Amino acid sequence: MKISLIIPTRERADLLESCLACARAVPDDALEIVVSNNASADHTAQVAACGDPRIAYTCTAERLSMRANFEHALGAATGDYVIFIGDDDGVLPGGMAMLRRFLEAERPEAVGWPLLSYAWPFPEPGQERGTVQIKFSALYGGVRRQDPARLMDQALTARLRSYKEAANIYHGCVSMALIDRVRQAQGGIYFNGASPDVQSSFKNLTLMQGPMVWIDHPVSFGGTSNRSNGANTATRGAQSEAGKAETQRYRNEAASEPETYGLDLRVASVDAVTLDMLRLVAEGTELAQRLDWPAWCGRILRKLARGTHLRAEESAGLFAEYCASHGQETAFAEAAARHSLPPALAQRSAPAQAARRPSRLRLDRVWLAERQGMQTIAETAALLDRLIGPHRPSRTAPLTRALPWARFLSRTRNTIQPTR
DSSP states (O other): OOEEEEEEESSOHHHHHHHHHHHHTSOOTTEEEEEEEOSOSSSHHHHHOSSOTTEEEEEOSSOOOHHHHHHHHHHTOOOSEEEEOOTTOEEOHHHHHHHHHHHHHHOOSEEEOOOEEEEOOOSSTTOOSEEEEEEGGGSSOOEEEEOHHHHHHHHHTTOSSOGGGSSOSBTEEEEHHHHHHHHHHTTTOSOOSSSHHHHHHHHHHHHOSSOEEEESSOSEEEEEOTTOHHHHHHSOOOOOHHHHHHHHHHHHHHHTSSSOOSSOTTSOOHHHHHHHHHHHHHTTSTHHHHOOHHHHHHHHHHHHHHSOOTTHHHHHHHHHHHHHHTTOHHHHHHHHHHSOOOTTGGGOOOOOOOOOOOOEEOSSEEEEEESSSOSSHHHHHHHHHHHHOSOOOOOSSHHHHHHHHHHHHHHHHHHHOOOO
């Protein structure tokens, strides 16, 4: 059984090099590592030509949108299962081995897992260290089998915590059989809409023929840098001028897609993007009648109202236009009456990012912030694999997690000697 790990990339060869080092550290001869170079002008091709026979390299003839590059990359994959990660993300070798054992034993259509998040060092003062936070709930858990129809109902009614808990191919694993089913339903393409991972996670749910499987233990972890388009589109991330230009170009390309968001990408809300991709999946089906616009409007505006995002007022105004374009003015107005934005929010100055604190341990989580050994995603993957130890899902009961978690805390304390 072959697993295809797909890494779409564009103009970030230095980040890709560390991401590939993670993937190449996985001791699995049946792992295919697909690098899809989106017409980069840097040394991406040289980074991919590292001599590992498992790497399948492909390059687009011209610069494509993210959706089109994802589709191009998927076309180069030959595995029975597919995982997408970003070029600034990583995989845990032990987690990948655990996933293979599970796939070979169970043959599910889709598998998800909790995503650990790594912050790459930034050039700004106080941000020079790589950091990662690990919660008790993300390690050593069990295997849960969930009804796809129930998950879709939770999504339509704004009760699903995140699209990442649907059948997500980005930091999730989807069978090629399900991918082919989606392709057949969508006229030969798998990714649709300008946010391909969000749209496909919900489209997968509509066509699954078995349960969605969730393993409460990590296989991969996401990286965030000051060049991350997703983070900077939806949050207040610190960007260089070059990074801002790249993010704007990304927005322009997304807006040019045949099936566009409809949603202005300046709306600083992942939930708003999720709603728009749900709308696209539901369009023309009975799901459209079940899409709870009032619940989604309330959720989106509630988060904007309680947050400190500098673009909250602008985002709310653009979201109002989006709702009106879909005949949902009433749903927006009722939510806005309950969750009004603080009047002075738009005038607040951007708060300086707090310097990352030293490593510290708590009973329910670990914060790693080290100058040595965590400067890249590859170094962090190697460290985490050693600290986590055997990657074995257990039962979901907290008491069954307590012993391996205690051992993890002990290894962490002895390895990094955190400052308390």
